Amino acid sequence: MSEFVLEARGITKRFPGVVANDHVDFNLRPGEIHALLGENGAGKSTLMNIIYGLYQPDEGEILINGQPVTIRGPHDAIRQGIGMVHQHFMLIPVFTVAENLVLGAEITRGPMLDLEQARAVVRRLSDEYGLHVDPDARVEDLPVGVQQRVEILKALYREARILILDEPTAVLTPQEVEDLFRIMRGLTERGVGIIFITHKLKEVLAIADRITVMRRGKVVGTTTPEQTDERGLAAMMVGREVVLEVEKGPAHPGEVVLEVRDLVVEEHGVPVVNGVSLQVRAGEILGIAGVQGNGQTELAEALTGLRRPDRGTLILNGQEMPFEDARILIENGLAHIPEDRQKHGLVMPFSVADNLVLCTYYKPPFAKGLQRQPQAILENAERLIEQFDVRTSGPLAPVATLSGGNQQKVIVAREFSRPVRFLLANQPTRGLDVGSIEYIHKRIIEMRDQGVAVLLISAELDEIMSLADRIAVMYEGQIVAEVDAAEADKTTLGIWMAGGEKESAAATLA
Amino acid sequence: MRSVILSVTAVVLALLIGAGILALSGASPVAAYTALAQGAFGDAQAWQRTLEKATPLVFSGLAVAFAFKAGLFNIGAQGQLLLGAITAAAVGFGVEGLPAFIHAPLALLAGAAAGAAFAAIAGALKVYTGAHEVITTIMLNYIAINLTDYLADGPWKDTSPGNIVARTPRILDTAMLPTWGPIPSGFVLSVLLAGVIYWLLWKTTFGFEIRTVGQNRHAARYAGMRVARTVILTMLISGLFAGLGGAVETQGVVGRYQPGFNVGLGFEGITIALLAKTHPFGVIPAALLVGAMKAGSSQMQFVADVPKEIIDVIQALILFFIAAEFLLRRLLHLQPEAGEEQLVLSTGWGSGE
Secondary structure, eight states: OOSOSEEEEEEEEEETTEEEEEEEEEEEOTTOEEEEEEOTTSSHHHHHHHHTTSSOOSEEEEEETTEEEOOOSHHHHHHTTEEEEOSSOOOOTTSBHHHHHHTTSOOEETTEEOHHHHHHHHHHHHHHHTOOOOTTSBGGGSOHHHHHHHHHHHHHHTTOSEEEEESTTTTOOHHHHHHHHHHHHHHHHTTOEEEEEESOHHHHHHHOSEEEEEETTEEEEEEOTTTOOHHHHHHHHHSSOOOOSOOOOOOOOOSEEEEEEEEEEEETTEEEEEEEEEEEETTOEEEEEOOTTSSHHHHHHHHTTSSOOSEEEEEETTEEOOTTOHHHHHHTTEEEEOSSIIIIIOOTTSBHHHHHTTTTTTSTTTEETTEEOHHHHHHHHHHHHHHTTOOOSOTTSBGGGSOHHHHHHHHHHHHHTSOOSEEEEESTTTTOOHHHHHHHHHHHHHHHHTTOEEEEEOSOHHHHHHHOSEEEEEETTEEEEEEEGGGOOHHHHHHHHTTOOHHHHHHHHO | OHHHHHHHHHHHHHHHHHHHHHHHTTOOHHHHHHHHHHHHHSSHHHHHHHHHHHHHHHHHHHHHHHHHHTTOOOTTHHHHHHHHHHHHHHHHHHOOSOOHHHHHHHHHHHHHHHHHHHHHHHHHHHHHHOOOHHHHHHHHHHHHHHHHHHHHHTTTOOOSTTOOSSOOOOOOGGGSOOEETTEEHHHHHHHHHHHHHHHHHHHBHHHHHHHHHHHOHHHHHHTTOOHHHHHHHHHHHHHHHHHHHHHHHIIIIISSOOTTSSTTHHHHHHHHHHHTTTOHHHHHHHHHHHHHHHHHHHHHHHHHOOOTTHHHHHHHHHHHHHHTHHHHHHHHTOOOOTTOOOOOOOOSTTTTO
16 A cells, blocks of 8 residues: 555646646645745646546556556546545536535436435435535525535535645635644545645635645745745745735825716626715725625726726716716726736737737827828837836737736836826736736736725735725625724624624624 | 638638548549539639639628628628629619610619618617627618518519519619620729728728727727717728628629529628638638639539539538537637737627626
């Protein structure tokens, strides 16, 4: 019997133009939490997809309990006792927990589904592993954290001894993260080995037994929380020393630049933004904290002309703005770093140069009448690429060929290079590597110091806490609390984010 | 460059399979294709036939390709072309006493306007009701077919003695388009138009808006572009090209509107736009290819004794290989290039809108 329940030896996987995994060694002991840490594009997902059978390695082998195996697909992986909880859940929202659990491995009685037994299985597994879920609840009615438990139960029902958790904390509140960690420890006590994929350093240090760091397709090293700290891990990930704390001076708020009064956005008749009022002053950053899906997206869309609110008033620089008119807002000094950069922020097949004039293409010097001015567009691109340190093969390269961090830099360069009065940054660093995060944070602070009113929306509480001057918490479409950043603490914010103690929150507001 | 390779490969494969079919049916593929080429390019007359056949196809190909650039699938080029053809005919026979240099352009413009207005309906329906343009343009095709049939057999019927056929009167000579040697003036016009479209799409701000809407309408909205206006205008311009194609066919070849004379010209625009990978300059060789096969098919039938319909089979195979691009890429070991402008065929329904 081998020491390792899972062992990957010398895994190499090449894609055209890149070596995604370069002789990667990775192993997992029974009952341990082994974190796999790395920036986007470091090769974590490729390695997991190979272990889960979605890709075949070009070189190397995988051993389960010391035996070499070939995993041709998820089916094989499940048979070998490997379970995976994807970042995006693979659940059917209108099915109950029990139905989702047995999906694909149904318990049947003759041709009929035996749901009674499925329910019993849910209860048994819930008890055994301390994962409490109502088998008859419809998945869509459950909070995200509970849906995640259903995913874990699914893997356990398929008798997983190796559990891969892909960025499991991205969608959770701080309290839900605590719950998840408790569950993870419970699983390891029963001998389940967990591969925990993340890019959050604090979490890794809090829960992992061992930490393996990948960079550019290679394993940089394996360490333990005792031997290292955040700074050390970040340096391993990026390959150089990074500044983790955002350096910023005190804010000097000026006049009110953005004022929102009683904004309501309805979806299918249900208010998703429910009477939000807020003010952002020149030279300050208002951070909006909240678990994803509490109306932040809709609020941002309403404030940037992408969605028509049902009610409310939007005032920019003292002037009332029309709804759903991005151009007027942009001409009045809006800069917008959108939540989904590839959906809203960029036209992927277009060149870097064209993406850099996406909002100003019709103005001089980029156009004379109807005629575009390629020379001016190119010069603009060359200047901004230099100024914002965008890594690209050239201004005419399609923006799709850039890394995520550099794509975000293209957006930042574009949005920050025209006269800006109000910046809305929605999840500005989501999915970016440590180096790019550092850079974007610095730029946002710079904007603030130049007198721009900044509204920062982020699901990363750490990001809000380190950047914002004031913090508002959004829950179920409402601002439930607002505090000075200096007085904010993570626990209280977490409680507000989960909708708890509204009264005390209201008290703080007043 | 890669798209040229893919298109050429599709044509070559289609011709090879066509040769196989010919051989199986006992004919000589070499003799058949030689006769086809002779009939299409053998002498000045053959060239004129080819150019005449290709001309309306350039127009309808440009119409479909242009709409694709905004992510719109204009299946209605056929209907727009029919309305253009009959409107040009109406101006051609109905307006008298004008000199040719006014009459002929006037008829062309009338045909273009008819096609444009008709296509704009589909654009407006998409913008204001969310109705998918594929559905509405298909239905509008039926309206166009029946409307033109009615007009040609009713109010605008040729009432000259002895005529029992549903058709309009002959248009006046002043409305006819000249042919310069073997080159029809309509073909020259279509090539010029391809140049204009190229300029519009890649050199103007309006073209930038069209391409942005076509590649990513969310980003277009984000950037403050008027997506609704762009969609309607793009459909309108696309219909304008198709209508112009119909008018040129009436004024350059048929000499009147007669149901049955323009069948398929608009639909073939789809094949041509796809074969051209939606590039305006690609439309010209693609239309010439299809035009040549049409022009040479009679000679092929006559000399090599193979049925004309083999041409339809080859055209269908070309379209098949273009559609099955995935297959071709595998065959040629071509990876899609990162950032290649994608032809978006599935806007609206089921595309995560």
